Amino acid sequence: MLSKRILTMQDLSCVGQCSLTVALPVLSAYGVETCVLPTALLSNHTMFEKWSCLDLTDEARNIMNVWKQNGFKFDAFYLGYLGSASLMDVARDCFKEFSGEGCKIIIDPAFGDNGKLYPAFDSEYVAAMRKLIKSADIILPNLTEACFLCGAEYRQDASIEYIEEVIGKLSLLTDATIVLTGAEKDGLIGEVIYSDKKFSYVWAEKLPVRYHGTGDIFAAAFTANYLETASLEKASAFAGELVANSIRATDPAHGYGVNFEYALKNAK
Numbered sequence: 001m002l003s004k005r006i007l008t009m010q011d012l013s014c015v016g017q018c019s020l021t022v023a024l025p026v027l028s029a030y031g032v033e034t035c036v037l038p039t040a041l042l043s044n045h046t047m048f049e050k051w052s053c054l055d056l057t058d059e060a061r062n063i064m065n066v067w068k069q070n071g072f073k074f075d076a077f078y079l080g081y082l083g084s085a086s087l088m089d090v091a092r093d094c095f096k097e098f099s100g101e102g103c104k105i106i107i108d109p110a111f112g113d114n115g116k117l118y119p120a121f122d123s124e125y126v127a128a129m130r131k132l133i134k135s136a137d138i139i140l141p142n143l144t145e146a147c148f149l150c151g152a153e154y155r156q157d158a159s160i161e162y163i164e165e166v167i168g169k170l171s172l173l174t175d176a177t178i179v180l181t182g183a184e185k186d187g188l189i190g191e192v193i194y195s196d197k198k199f200s201y202v203w204a205e206k207l208p209v210r211y212h213g214t215g216d217i218f219a220a221a222f223t224a225n226y227l228e229t230a231s232l233e234k235a236s237a238f239a240g241e242l243v244a245n246s247i248r249a250t251d252p253a254h255g256y257g258v259n260f261e262y263a264l265k266n267a268k
């Protein structure tokens with residue numbers, strides 16, 4: 001049986017249950033051949049007080065030169081935390097060089113949460129991402145990222161009407177389908193999806209705790225399921241369930257990520 005072959009581009013945080021250490025196991029568990037282009041090597045993710053970071057732009061160029069000679073192609077690209085604007089040029093060149101037939105580009109902007117940018121990022125990074133999402137088929141921003149990208153005010157208790165207004169603004173910047181994650185209403189959490197100029201919604205019970213790294217689990221599981229089902233709603237529900245099960249399995253004393261390993265191991 002032929003499985004899809006994906007290239008995921010994001011950082012390798014040695015400690016932290018995020019980016020590549022999440023994407024690889026999740027995509028593999030769901031039957032996707034997962035190739036990686038690590039964008040940066042970090043001691044740990046940047047929600048810890050201290051971290052080190054080696055940008056891998058130069059090595060990515062070396063890797064791509066060899067890939068070209070080997071003639072590699074991919075069925076999809078899935079991008080998460082990149083680390084610097086120069087990696088976005090690398091990404092664009094990857095799309096040009098290594099897209100197989102019908103290749104899908106899925107981008108999680110992965111630069112902020114709770115109304116703030118992650119510590120390593122600034123408005124230049126956001127501006128570069130604003131350009132990169134023009135190449136995407138699907139983007140997976142949370143509300144913070146959507147607001148930064150389109151210049152809207154971030155509102156903590158955003159109504160669905162406001163979220164739709166933000167998505168409307170964001171859709172002026174890209175033709176990509178927009179799957180806005182972490183929307184909330186009436187005790188529920190879910191996705192507001194904007195595709196072919198129409199909105200749809202996927203809701204689940206909102207759990208009373210929030211943890212770091214759940215966006216990366218959502219994006220990896222969404223990508224795996226979407227490649228199989230081609231359904232935005234099914235992929236969102238599937239990914240939301242893995243996130244919820246991971247949160248349920250997490251000891252609150254474990255503050256830097258969620259127990260997705262348990263959820264994956266026990267998935268039916």
Ligand code: PXL
Nearest residue numbers: 018019045046047081118213
């Ligand atoms: O989970 C997103 C993420 C990925 N990679 C690194 C991060 C973060 C969020 O802070 O710091 C290095």
